[in-house]
Amino acid sequence: MNTLDQKINEHFPGLVVRKDLVKTVKGNAIVPSYVLEYLLGQYCATSDEATIQTGIETVKEILAKHYVHRNEAGLVRSNIKEKGRYKVIDKISVALNEKTDAYEAQFSNLGIKKVLVDSGTVKAHPKLLVSGVWCISDIEYEFTEDKNASPWILTTLKPIQLSHFDYDAYVEARQKFSTDEWIDLLIQSIGFNPEMFGKRSKLLQLLRLIPFCERNYNLIELGPKGTGKSHVYSEFSPHGILVSGGEVSVPKLFVNNSSGKIGLVGYWDCVAFDEFAGKKKRVDKALVDIMKNYMANKSFSRGVETLGAEASMVFVGNTRHTVPYMLKHSDLFDELPDKFYDSAFLDRLHFYIPGWEVDIIRGEMFSDGYGFVVDYLAEVLRSMRNYDYSDQYREHFSLSSDISTRDRDGINKTFSGLMKILFPQGGASKGDIEKLLRFAIEGRKRVKDQLMRIDTTYGEVRFAYLDTDGNESLVTTLEEEEYPGCYYKTVADADIENGRAESHSVEEPLDSTVNVPEPEKQGLQEKHLTFQENQKGVSFDTLFGPYLKDTKRITVTDPYIRLFYQIRNLMEFFETIVKNKAQEDEVVVHLVTARDEFKGELQDESFEKIQVSARLVGIDFTWEFDETGTIHARHIVTDNGWKILLDRGLDIFQHYEMNDAFSFTNRLQQFRSSKAFEVTFIKQA
Structure with missing residues (x-):
């Protein structure tokens, strides 16, 4: 182990795991990383190599015996019948059967339905009612001639997530690490080798965690394929859910007016939309309108009743064109479906992650060092939703008066999230605070600059901050520095240029020159x-x-x-x-x-x-x-x-x-x- 790994094991004993072990034990089990790391955390959360090897074999044995593969579901059902009782690892969802006034569970891979669940279990784990939860459960089989009764009996059910943790101990241990060491620990916890990333690239990776620790945070990331945009939201936390952008509806996301059942935003800390880009995608305008209201006001309407929720919204999608092409011919939101290509919707986004800056994932980028067991970090991030760190820059800096209230909200929420992740103990230096503030401003500026291209009713904003002496520092986006020749165009300018380009047999080359004097x-x-x-x-x-x-x-x-x-x-x-x-x-x-x-x-x-x-x-x-x-x-x-x-x-x-x-x-x-x-x-x- 290197010095950092030794330090991690010293200050977080039993809460960290070697990150390459997930691949070792996964095999052909199609389960999220947090499920595997939950098991690894039980048996391999140590630096002792002999114990790790024994733990790996134990986890492999547990997966082989108890994880249900869809193609082996019949064999597992037979085991339950023959043995009378059997432990399984499966994704379980629960629904209320109004006719019998009973809760019934459905096992995703095992393929059994109408398994009775007591009300106490549902009250303790309400997410079972929405989209399902990975669980370790004991099932019994008892044949009955009653056609309306299920022979399957659920005796115990335990969601795969940490039951409790000590937040104060986490904060105290954080103080033992320098800022760079702590960032590297978090990057290793996500599963990446920090040596393969620069400081800015590390921050872009960690920014994906803000929706888990900040309530009602609205984030978008558009970029090339293969950069791991959706990984964090599908694999990282039991408190987040990843849904396909084309599969969501108003009842599923917000509320079903006929049944009164609350949708995903009422149960999950983070709802992420995968494959969100695509101009030809069909989108329900009613969904967009409700989403706009929710993203702005944290509430949505059900008839005459207004309901509130805390779920953060994340939108990830692929871009087809290069950044200079988009800046010359359209804008950085160009790939979105028409109904979402709406200035009122886009204005509610707090940060735009420039996905084109994120490297396509390669084999050498993965870590074999130690990081937090992800469900432990997920619980830490969830507990941080109760805190607000947005005022921690005001001792040293203030935002320009030119910045609107909505822009300030976006900047403050991003800054608060980054501070929670990097400095939960407080005590950040003025230099560290300034770097995070600039980063937060840049992400909101990227949104606003594109809005000004799309909608001419948006006025130009001077994104700057002032120190206590009144000295002003202007913030720019990286694309602004790279492509000054086409960054400041509007959609109207692009239309004129495109029309002119179409009149020639050969299109003029893009102005994609970096701002370097010749x-x-x-x-x-x-x-x-x-x-x-x-x-x-x-x-x-x-x-x-x-x-x-x-x-x-x-x-x-x-x-x-x-x-x-x-x-x-x-x-x-x-x-x-x-x-x-x-x-x-x-x-x-x-x-x-x-x-x-x-x-x-x-x-x-x-x-x-x-x-x-x-x-x-x-x-x-x-x-x-x-x-x-x-x-x-x-x-x-x-x-x-x-x-x-x-x-x-x-x-x-x-x-x-x-x-x-x-x-x-x-x-x-x-x-x-x-x-x-x-x-x-x-x-x-």
């Missing part, structure tokens, strides 16, 4: 550039290319050219040199770096291969290792008078799939997400 157009000049995390469109060619022209000697100083991906960055820097030199010229490139303590031979071998390859294209590559261990600065010095200071060296890109020959992130740097970094160009005498 030195060759304005003359090389001294400057300082700052890039945000996850910004795209950045490449060595655009950054360094113009400054490398006509150079004959380049010195690169970077102590971190050691690991494979770092050496690959160096190779790609050489490619930029080749593109900017005349074929008949030769360039000497000298590298000053540090020797890898453990893989020095591999480092030498890689440099030698680059040296041989570089000679064939006119680059004379040499290198030296700093033996003093004192070099920390990273920079590039050219013989044509430029010094380029790099705070991250050549390591400016987030993790990407290096082994996929058909991935554009592998082939072209401008399609990769960047890390947060700064570059300074200095002209030397």
Whole structure:
């Protein structure tokens, strides 16, 4: 175990589990992760390897014996009959039979119905009445000649979720971790390896948890397929439910007027709509109208009666087009069904997660470290719904007076949710508070900026905040920085442009250029550039290319050219040199770096291969290792008078799939997400 895993086990004994064990025990059981982790938490919540292995075998045995596969339901029913009593793991739903005035259970995989359930069980677990709950239950079989009676008898029923927990102990243990350690613990709890994510990407993952800890929080995430948008809502918590966007109706979601039965919002903390995007989807306008009222006022009407609920609403869907395409031709809500493409509905969203920033899930992104048993974390998040942290930035900052009440509500709820997740104990630094506040403002601004494109009645808003000295800080979205040429268009502008484009045989290329000055157009000049995390469109060619022209000697100083991906960055820097030199010229490139303590031979071998390859294209590559261990600065010095200071060296890109020959992130740097970094160009005498 690494240091963090040891610390996790020390301060949360019995409440954490190694995250790779879920795959080990799952087999072909189609059950949510929280069901498997509930069992792992019973037998494997330890750091002792022998106990873990014994626990794995126990869990596998329990699943093999008691989890009901649909295709083996007949065998399980036979076991119950022959043994008289049998324990099963299945999804159980309960309905009231008005004719007999009795509650009857239905077992999803086992395929049995009309199993009597006592009123006490239903009162203790009301979610059984809506969409079902995964349970461990004992069933008996007793044959009867009464055709109206069921031979199946439910003797015990226990929902698979934590029965109790100590919130004060959770908060106290949180204080033992630094902010970065705590974020990594939460990322591991979701199941991901934190080393594969930057700080902004980690926050985007954790933002998906806010609907579980914040009442009536309205969240949307649109982006490419395969980024795990719906995973948290289907697998993570027994208090959330994922429904298909096309399968929901007013009675199912809110209330059935004929029976008076409350829908999903009355029983679940979070209701998420999967596959929400799709222009051709048929949508009930009455559903949209009730949803708009609920999202704004936390209430809905049943005839003359008004009812309230606390469920958060999450909408996730796939986009078909790139961000610059959407910004040029329509807007970032373009994929929604027509009835939901409504400014009044969209204005009720508190945060828009930019799904295009979230990496497509790859195998190496999953964690084998320790994280919370998810039903424990789910109970923690649920208990946090009783608290409000939205005022914790007001000691240091205030929102611009230009920001409307609805915008403030969205910002405050997001900020409150992030504070609960990251700083349940309080005591966040001013710097941490400012980062979360900016992040909350950005997510609401993304919604509002698109509304202004869709509906011209929305006025422009200055999304900014002020510190106690009155200094104002303006907040922008990342897309605003990346695509300034098409970000500020309206739908009307897009229609005009599209009409003009249709009159030509060839459509004009998209303005998808990152907001980086073009030195060759304005003359090389001294400057300082700052890039945000996850910004795209950045490449060595655009950054360094113009400054490398006509150079004959380049010195690169970077102590971190050691690991494979770092050496690959160096190779790609050489490619930029080749593109900017005349074929008949030769360039000497000298590298000053540090020797890898453990893989020095591999480092030498890689440099030698680059040296041989570089000679064939006119680059004379040499290198030296700093033996003093004192070099920390990273920079590039050219013989044509430029010094380029790099705070991250050549390591400016987030993790990407290096082994996929058909991935554009592998082939072209401008399609990769960047890390947060700064570059300074200095002209030397």
